[in-house]
Amino acid sequence: MKEIEQKLSGKIERLTNKTFKFDERIKEGWFSAVYFLKTKEIAEEKLPDNYVTMQFFQKEEAVLCGTDEAIALLHTFADRPETLKIHSLRDGDKIKPFETVLTVSGSYQQFGYLEGIIDGILARRTSVATNVYNVVKAARTSGKQKPVIFMGDRDDHYTQQAGDGYAAFIGGSTAQATHAMNEWWGKEGMGTMPHALIQMFRGDIVAACKAYHDMYPEDELAALVDYNNDVITDSLKVAREFGDDLKSVRLDTSRTLVDKYFLRNHHLMGTFDPRGVNPELVFALRKALDEEGYSHVQIVATGGFNETRIAEFERAGVPIDIYGVGRNLLKINIGFTGDNVLLNGTPEAKEGRRYRPNPKLEEVKYYGDA
Numbered sequence: 001m002k003e004i005e006q007k008l009s010g011k012i013e014r015l016t017n018k019t020f021k022f023d024e025r026i027k028e029g030w031f032s033a034v035y036f037l038k039t040k041e042i043a044e045e046k047l048p049d050n051y052v053t054m055q056f057f058q059k060e061e062a063v064l065c066g067t068d069e070a071i072a073l074l075h076t077f078a079d080r081p082e083t084l085k086i087h088s089l090r091d092g093d094k095i096k097p098f099e100t101v102l103t104v105s106g107s108y109q110q111f112g113y114l115e116g117i118i119d120g121i122l123a124r125r126t127s128v129a130t131n132v133y134n135v136v137k138a139a140r141t142s143g144k145q146k147p148v149i150f151m152g153d154r155d156d157h158y159t160q161q162a163g164d165g166y167a168a169f170i171g172g173s174t175a176q177a178t179h180a181m182n183e184w185w186g187k188e189g190m191g192t193m194p195h196a197l198i199q200m201f202r203g204d205i206v207a208a209c210k211a212y213h214d215m216y217p218e219d220e221l222a223a224l225v226d227y228n229n230d231v232i233t234d235s236l237k238v239a240r241e242f243g244d245d246l247k248s249v250r251l252d253t254s255r256t257l258v259d260k261y262f263l264r265n266h267h268l269m270g271t272f273d274p275r276g277v278n279p280e281l282v283f284a285l286r287k288a289l290d291e292e293g294y295s296h297v298q299i300v301a302t303g304g305f306n307e308t309r310i311a312e313f314e315r316a317g318v319p320i321d322i323y324g325v326g327r328n329l330l331k332i333n334i335g336f337t338g339d340n341v342l343l344n345g346t347p348e349a350k351e352g353r354r355y356r357p358n359p360k361l362e363e364v365k366y367y368g369d370a
Helices: 002-008 024-028 034-046 067-077 108-138 158-171 180-185 195-200 205-215 231-245 260-264 279-291 307-315
Strands: 052-057 085-088 102-106 148-150 221-224 246-251 298-302 322-325 337-343 362-364
Touching (some): 024 067, 052 108, 067 102, 067 108, 102 108, 108 158, 108 307, 108 337, 148 158, 158 180, 195 205, 195 221, 205 221, 221 231, 231 246, 231 260, 231 279, 260 279, 279 298
Parallel strands (some): 148 322, 221 246, 246 298
Antiparallel strands (some): 052 102, 052 337, 085 102, 085 362
């Protein structure tokens, strides 16, 4: 948890322009709502000496992410960005409803057309960071933090991977599935085997693991054991073959299937939902591994896990060592708003909105092409 709390205390360096691969069409207004572009032209022609302060906030308890990206956007595409006054919280800060997270001051025509893009950046990154943080918190029991792997590569457009991976990192995930997800801070993706590898060995999990271990002997061997829908049988097969070299087994049983263990043991049925990765299956797997001397083998669970389900498993003491979570971390449930709240130094905002100074905001100096 120490690393997670460090992320959430704002003690990491800000990302700068060089991190991001912005589309140059942003400068042309290609991604901005047309009414922003028209307002920019009106301000240039009719109100050239305006000086506004734009303030950004949202309405939930959340873990903030996207501020570095938004600042880099301003430094890259605003007119004369070195003259803007920018104050911001940091990625990883815990924020409250309506708390000001970012203010930008300057002439509207310098940066106003970027408002919607900034809202979108903050909304997506903060949503993912908050989702991950809540899942990580759910996977912490009795002071022990269980690792959470971010596996969202197949659940959204690939162009989102770098930003989503960074947001997951800010939220506290232990590892990310692709290299792109780790791009912004220079690490690499991690992973072992998909079902496709086992399929090519016609369902022979031992043969698939032998091939993997032969090709990647330095990796920790993690066997995917649900291909034949018989996780206990296949886990024991791999454990007997590899012994201490087997570090973990991963269950990814579909929520539409009942593992063959229960079909062989009908007397266990009737008091619980036997589909998918369920507590009774995990308890039985742990017992079977321990009884044959494989207590060192960890159990990894993936497939449909979210904050609520993980919390239920943890309350029940289900012996899962690592969780893998995908699409449930990518739900966008936080929206940001940018409001002009000061005009030429005096309060001026739409009804119901007002300037909300936040003493926690830090001034961010222009850093050019850094």
